[in-house]
Amino acid sequence: MAGVLTMKHRARHLTKTNNVANDGALSLLEPRRLWWSAETVAVVTGGNRGIGFEISKQLAAQGVTVVLTSRDHSVGLEAAKVFQEGGFNVFCHQLDVLDTASITEFCDWLKQNYGGLDILINNAAVNFNQGFDNTVEYASQVITTNYYGTKNMIQAMIPLMKPSAAGARMVNVSSRLGRINGKRSKIEDVCLREKFSNLDTITEELIDQTVSSFLQQVQDGTWESGGWPKTFTDYSVSKLAVNTYTRLMAKMLSDRPEGQKIYINCYCPGWVKTAMTGYAGNISVEAGADTAVWLALLPDLAVTGKFFAERREISF
Template identity: 70%
Template sequence: MGKGNKERAKERREKRRQEVSLLRTIPYSDHQRWWSSDTIAVVTGANRGIGFEIARQFSLHGLTVILTSRETKVGEEAAKVLQEGGLNVVFHQLDVVDSSSIKLFADWVKQTFGSVDILVNNAGVNFNAGSDNSVEFAEKVFDTNYYGTKNMIKALIPLMRPSASGARIVNVSSRLGRLNGRRNRIGNLSLRQQLEDDGSLSEELIDQTVATFLEQVNDGSWTSGGWPQVFTDYSLSKLAVNTYTRLMSRVLSGRPEGQKIYINCYCPGWVKTAMTGWAGHTSPEEGADTAVWLALLPEQFVSGKFFAERREINY
């Protein structure tokens, strides 16, 4: 991309950020607000960064928020900050890579609240920064970003409250996980086509793709496997999240009226958080915006889509 194109892209990005910032100042009208203080939103990995900001914005809109964190102390402190501001936030420990922790959490939610209306899968890790592309922690990346997200969805779907507005699931993802991005896509065209085709897409195919990559990481052959060459493990973990979002949208589409669950994913952009080493160009407030907007859409008929800056983008 030439300098002129880069400048134009930067200008377009800045213009869109300003547009979204303006939209965020427009309050929801009474007839748009399908939620109330009894509406329960779960946000994973919410002790800091984007997750904390999603929890804060939900609570500012009047929802009851369950803020979760792997570490109890920092999660309690994060919840306390919001509680001291008069916001309706409760904390519960949750480690999305631990199946027993997920079960304990789901059991507690059922006993305490009975049901949930919104799940935001925000918990995620990335061990690369700058031009680094180590796959040393690839298994941990997939355990958190993909399997953690998938297992949370499976655990909470039975607790999703039936309603005319439908329950909502939002998965925090990344443009790096796009199937057909100009950069960083899978080199294996046949595999890419299988993952792109809703007819052939299955949980087994996604899991096998992940397993194949991890096998190649273990034997050292991943560099010639046709995988993305930038942030490889992180990119593939988010590709798995994106494709699983599409798959679950299809699975959930058959639910009857009054029991609908809408699931989408979004890219928050390159956000100034600990994960990016504070090197991003987007604030956590901006990064959280699309997740909150998606979850609160007054007429939620969209599902299985990928968004950024309140706009649908291609997978």
């Protein structure tokens, strides 16, 4: 199993950090009263390695009950066992975010065993470009996993989000490469940029049509002249879709009554040293996971539909 630490080393690391009460997200939350407890349930997709594993660790270190998911159940169980040996309340369940039956089975299990969830971290994603590569050979898999997988989980989890005075939280792990006007990933189509920039013109159909158009051009071999981002093109398009869908869902969920609020945001962890980057990143997994945990645990969270990096809001 790939990761920054071997499972044995992770167990030692987790045991050492389990008693550090004020690390990570908690440091900026005190002295305000914490809204979560061991009864608070967080689901982390793709939590068996990399950033997902670290997010699970940091949430569990704050006393949250974590359910990490993994496509490979045996790998997920191994990861959960490492946490449990370190004294953390972490469990695993198999989940394929692209398989309707798998999602349905997971929802049933989650409801039966926990009554739902309080926090959703959409971390499961793929990327096949490394270094200076910019192949779109796996574009369909990238778009389907990163965008449609995230969308599938959001829609499936909304009915299971527990009522809470603090509000339920959804955090989508995304990327600056998905920014509308990013220096390295700007969409050249001015009209399309304007539509994506204006929340009033954003629709699910617009997002779906955009990624479908991109995939059609990939199939036709015309994508290079289509005005798409020049860096990690397929990954950038997938994260543009995630960022935009986050804004759309925040708008759609905004009229929920008090006690049933769901706050949804996305964030960029940076170029993290994980298997996804070929361990070529310049940011540790600890730092990469920090903003996700910070967003998930903020007390009295009144912000939604925003994009963050290093605990700061950045523009879409």
